Amino acid sequence: MAQIDFRLVQTAVMGGRDSDQPVILPEEPHNLDEFRRQFGKDDFWCGTLLGGCGERLMTKRYETKVCHFSHFPDRDGSRAACHRTANGVDSADHLFIKAHVTQWLAGQGHAAQAELCSLGHGPGDAVDFVLRATNQRLRFELRPSDYRSWRGTADSLAAKEGHVEWVFGLESAITRDMTARYGYALRVRCETDGNSRRVVIGTVTENRPVAWSSLEQCRMTGDGLITLDLEELRGRGLIREGAARHDAVAGSLPLRGAEIVFAIDGEARPDTDSPLVEGGRYLISGFIKPAGHRILRAQLSLPHDTPRPTEQYVYQLAGAVRLLVTEADRPGESTRWAVRADSLIQLKGLDAERTGLWRPPVALDEPLPAPKPATRPAPAPTTIPPQSQASRTATVLRQALEDVAREGATTTWKQLAERVGLDLAHLPDPKRRDLLVEVDKPRDRNRSLLCVLVRAPSGRPLSYLATVLRLLQVSAPASESALYRWSDEQIRAAHTAYGNRTPPVQASAAIAEAARPAEVRAVQEQLTLLKAQLAVGRATLPRATGRRAARLATTVKDCEQHQRLYESVQQRRQELRLWQRESERLLDDLDRLIGHPLPASATAKNSTPAVPPAAKSPSRRDRTSTHSRRRRQQTSPVCRSCSSRPATPTT
Ligand SMILES: [Zn+2]
Incomplete structure (x- = not known):
């Protein structure tokens, strides 16, 4: 039974059924005439390396449609059917890659053995170049495979032969994985160039279009195939030298930072050699505690501009928080992990104590500050x-x-x-x-x-x-915030x-704004309260003893100084606010120091100045709100943009 071939076969091999010399047929009739003069008419084969039947092909010339190769008619139906599936212009790309890359490698002095590999579909699935001298295998993987099969092949090839340099035909989960692991991946494509196909290599990086360079612009080195773009990215430090030979960049999984607290382990030595160290970040050892789970010894990765955590605090993780994991890529390696955060929030006092990672080093009453x-x-x-x-x-x-x-x-x-x-x-x-x-x-x-x-x-x-x-x-x-205010006062002093007598130059714009009447009234009320509490404080002083007396004396002096400061700040909104905040703190201190039980006679003595009723005993509600306000201030995030460190002494 005669079969009519409707396929538009555009590639063939020359020189025999098993040849690896590919050729493309021009589509235009005038180009075909030239092609026939150059290559003749009868040395074209439906090559076995193209997945073809191995029979001879003829060239068919058309004026009104594209020219193509065609099988000779099987007049008596005696020939085996041709099962070739790839007939298009790119159907011989693996053979063009084999020829051009061999030539390109030879041009750089690399003797390579080229092999076509079937990954289950045909001889065009992959092309390998084995460079014995440098113990490298350069693989062009043209047919996409699923991640698990590829990973299996990659691991076994790497175990057998040392380094495998991968170049992929298509964008896929595998190229994305390579990009995440090593910072880049390589791709290949071919472009028609007369009767041949030119090989072009692409550099795939995250968040950028693929950058293509011709094979002639690339080099094969001990570090692998280096494209123009790769060279540039390495020059700018964006990709490590010989990246694909190093350990892969750690993978990561999202975590909920608000539920994880961290405290440093002052005894542990920092791990500078870890594959978990990333550019622009440092690792610090300590303990993490996810809410509702047990404490784990862990490494924390932080940006360089985040102040180094200290033993004085427990920290809540903030920003994008992720679990970093390295895979055990080689035999004998073990998986390593760390937690990666963008910033930290300091927890102090009760909040820190509740985590179980911190205890106050001394009782609250212990150290006595020297007079400021x-x-x-x-x-x-x-x-x-x-x-x-x-x-x-x-x-x-x-x-x-x-x-x-x-x-x-x-x-x-x-x-x-x-x-x-x-x-x-x-x-x-x-x-x-x-x-x-x-x-x-x-x-x-x-x-x-x-x-x-x-x-x-x-x-x-x-x-x-x-x-x-x-x-x-x-x-x-x-x-930190109190030190900021305190140093502002010192600057003014x-x-x-x-x-x-003029305000500081840098702050002049901010403080020039006049306070609003409502703000002035609120602050005036606070001044009245401060004066009244100060009177109570002074009256309490002669009867106080020991540490409490010393602290009260200091606080009374601070309040007196602060009261005097009011005259100079009342016109300026910004300073007025700072003054108000500092008043809150001082009132809080006074409140606590006066609040200690006094002998019943103490306030009844005739030396006690008259005190407005409101000031005698600040209501429970006021105290609570002041305390909770202070707690909120304590948990404000560490400012990353200004690189300020916690105001705890470090050497
Ligand atoms: Zn065929």
Whole structure:
């Protein structure tokens, strides 16, 4: 029975049924004429390497439709049926890849053995190039397979032959996996070029279109196939050198950060060599506790600009929180994991204690803060003559900072460096810290602090200000927000002491805004309350004993100082708000210290000043709201953008 072939076969091989020399038939008749002059008419085969029957093919010329190869008619029906399924222009791409890549490798001095591999569909499934000298296999996987089959092949090839360099025909779950693991994947495609097909290599990266370069623009190296784009990405540090030879980048699963708390393990050494270390991040060892689950020893991955957690706090994980996992890719390897977070929220006091990861180191009443320098009015400053052992740099810095104070300004290390003409901008933080300590030494309580005038580029206090103050034996608030307010007060004190009456330059825009009448009224009410509570505090003082007496004395002095400050801030909204917040804190302290049981006669003594009833005993509701407000402040997220650190002393 005669069969008519309706297939438009566009590729063939030349030189015999099992040949690997591919050819494409031109579609236009005038091109076909030239093709016939070049290649003749009768050496075209439905090649076995094309999945064909091995019979001879003829070229068919048409004026009105595309030219193509065709099987000779099987007039007596004696030939075996042809089961070739791929007939299009790309149906011989595996043979073009085999020829062109062999030539390309040879051009770079690589002797390679090329093999066509069937993955179950036919000889065009994959093309391998085995480079014995460098123990590499370059595989062009043209037919997509499912992830599990591919992974099985990849693992067994890697175990047998060392490194396998993968180039994929199509975008798939596998290329996406490679991109996630190593930062990139390679793809291949062919483009018609006369009677041949040119090989083009694509670099696949996340969030970018595939970048294609011709084979001639690529190199085969010990690190694998390097495209132009890969070269550029490696140059910019976006992809590791020899990425695909390293351990894969860890995979990740989303977690609910709000339900996980973390505390550092001060004893554990940081793991710098872990495959879980990512660019721009650091790992820290400690313990995590997911809500409702047991505590686990774990590593936490944090961005470099997140302040390093300290033992003083427990932290709640924030931002995008994920579980990082590495697979055991090689025999003998084990899976490793870490938790990755974008930022941390400090938990203190009860919130921290409830996690079971932290206990207060001492009872609340234990340490007595020394009187704050701000509680005493600063007399006219005198420049302290530098000590003989003081470095010249510190002397120069001190003079520069005195100038800054006179100008009513603050400064940064960069500006200071320009001002004094010294290379201070590149000093490490510990060195800067020591210089600032030297500037304010010897500490004289009647002299304003100059170190507070140096601020971070963000305008916030320096991350190591708390350490400087501790080394100067200056008692300052421990919490970050309180330290911020406190250092603002110190800056104002320095400006005043050095003769400047104008508000700080950097803050002038923010504080120029006048307070609204309602705000002024609210603050005035608070001032009244403060005065009244202060009176109660003073009256209580003679009867208080021990630590409580000392704390009460300090708080009373703080309140007096704060009350005086009101006159200078009442016109400016921003400062007024800060003043109000600080009042809340002081009232809270007074409330607690006065709230201790007193002898019944204490308030009845005739020396007790008259106290408005409202101030005698702040209502339970007020106290609760003040406490809960303070707790909310304690759990404010660590600010990542300004790189500020918790205000706990670190060295
Ligand atoms: Zn055939």
